Amino acid sequence: MRDAECTVFLQWALPRLDRHWPGYRKVRRIVCKRLGRRQRALGLAGLDAYRARLLEHEEEWAELDALCGIPISCFYRDRGVFDALEREVLPELGEAAAPRGSLEAWSAGCACGEEPYTLAMLWAVRLQARHSRLALRIVATDVDEQLLARAREGVFSPSSLKELPDDLRAAGFERVDGRWRVREPLRRVEFLRQDLRETMPRGPFDLILCRNVLLTYYAPPLRERLIERVVERLRPGGALVVGIHESLPAWVRGTEAWPGARAVYRRTLAA
Numbered sequence: 001m002r003d004a005e006c007t008v009f010l011q012w013a014l015p016r017l018d019r020h021w022p023g024y025r026k027v028r029r030i031v032c033k034r035l036g037r038r039q040r041a042l043g044l045a046g047l048d049a050y051r052a053r054l055l056e057h058e059e060e061w062a063e064l065d066a067l068c069g070i071p072i073s074c075f076y077r078d079r080g081v082f083d084a085l086e087r088e089v090l091p092e093l094g095e096a097a098a099p100r101g102s103l104e105a106w107s108a109g110c111a112c113g114e115e116p117y118t119l120a121m122l123w124a125v126r127l128q129a130r131h132s133r134l135a136l137r138i139v140a141t142d143v144d145e146q147l148l149a150r151a152r153e154g155v156f157s158p159s160s161l162k163e164l165p166d167d168l169r170a171a172g173f174e175r176v177d178g179r180w181r182v183r184e185p186l187r188r189v190e191f192l193r194q195d196l197r198e199t200m201p202r203g204p205f206d207l208i209l210c211r212n213v214l215l216t217y218y219a220p221p222l223r224e225r226l227i228e229r230v231v232e233r234l235r236p237g238g239a240l241v242v243g244i245h246e247s248l249p250a251w252v253r254g255t256e257a258w259p260g261a262r263a264v265y266r267r268t269l270a271a
Contacts, residue, residue, distance in 0.1 A: 001039075001047070006032040009047045013054070015219060017065050018197075023216040027070050034067040070217065071111035071147055075118050075156075075164040078211075078244050082118065084261035086126055089239050093206045094131040096237055102135050104205045108196060108230070109213035110140035113151030113182075113189065114160060119209070120186045121164075121172040139201050141194040148191050154182035196226055203233035211263075212243040227252060234267040241265075 010028060014021045024031060035050070044050050054060050076082055090103075097103040103123075107116040116138045123136045142148050161169055161180055173180040194200065196214065214226050231252060234240060240255065242248060244263045248255055258264040 001032055001036045003029070003032070005047055006035065009035070009051065012051070013064060014068070017061065017068065018219045018222040019065075019068055019217055020219050020223070023218075024068075024070075027072065030070060031068055035064075038063065038067060066144075068217070069144055070212075071142075071144065072212075073111045073114045074160050074162065075114045076168070077114065077118075077163065078263075079163060081211075081241060081244060081261075081263055082122060084258075084264060085119075085241070086122055088261045089207070089258060089264055090123065090127055091130070093237075093239060094127065094134055097206055098131065098134055101133065102137055103131075103207070104203070105136065105138045105207040106201055106203065106205045106209070106233070107138065107140040108200075108208065108210040110142050110151060110191070111144075111147050112156070112160075113140060113148075113154065113191065114156070115209055115211070116140040116151075116189045117154070117172070117182050117186065118164070118168075119207075120189060121168045124186060125168055125171045138189045139192065139205075140189050141192045141196070141201065143193065143195040145193050148193055151189075151191050152187075154187050156180050156182075196230075197222065200229060200233060204235045204238070205233055206235055206238045207241070208234055208238070209241045211241060212246065215242055215246040215248075224249070224251075231255060231267060236267055238267045239264055240267065 007028060010024060010031065011021050014024060039050050042053065044053065054064065094103055105119060110116050120138060155176065157179055172183060172186055174183055208230060210230055214223050218226065231240060239258060242263050246263065248265050254268050255265045256268055258266045
């Protein structure tokens with residue numbers, strides 16, 4: 001499949017799925033490879049034939065939508081974000097949550113679990129001692145059940161850990177047949193299959209990580225509705241983390257940039 005041909009197809013199809021073509025520009029080859037496999041499975045000659053199938057068979061749009069998920073992740077992805085969480089955000093959230101005895105976090109679009117497990121390790125190794133009476137509860141959601149099954153298994157290749165600091169790696173993993181398995185005490189993440197377009201955890205949460213999901217891959221009208229629903233699930237004073245190349249639209253009510261923390265926003269007390 002030629003790149004130009006696939007690009008034209010995606011520019012036609014993605015808006016019909018409420019997805020945002022510019023967000024796919026750099027990762028389009030992932031989707032194009034999946035499209036090629038889908039065509040072959042259906043015995044179709046090319047994208048023109050696949051377009052015709054979409055127009056004739058409404059149920060095929062759901063199959064195409066499933067091909068458009070982008071599960072790119074690794075442990076400690078975007079080091080500066082996790083450094084800011086450790087230094088600026090989590091200590092303040094921990095102090096506010098102390099009377100409740102539990103700090104509630106949600107990882108949206110968690111893929112294979114690298115993000116929520118990173119958060120669990122960061123808390124256990126570097127922050128738990130300062131908040132000894134405070135438990136961290138993490139809910140992680142994704143639409144892809146196959147990815148969630150891998151997340152629950154908690155076994156990863158060495159390449160997934162290349163950005164992870166040594167102390168977190170040592171405390172968080174054990175070696176198993178050349179791969180790395182998350183240690184049992186850190187695997188108490190609640191993984192749920194949810195499509196953000198249809199349902200979200202009820203919350204409220206002290207911390208929500210919604211990075212490189214809504215603000216990158218969904219079309220603006222849908223993005224606007226969903227990001228407001230995400231913010232509504234934050235406690236006043238809570239933190240929303242987005243991707244480092246994303247920014248929260250200025251019209252989102254009751255939020256402000258978190259000082260000293262890139263890509264982190266606070267839900268204001270006045271919200």
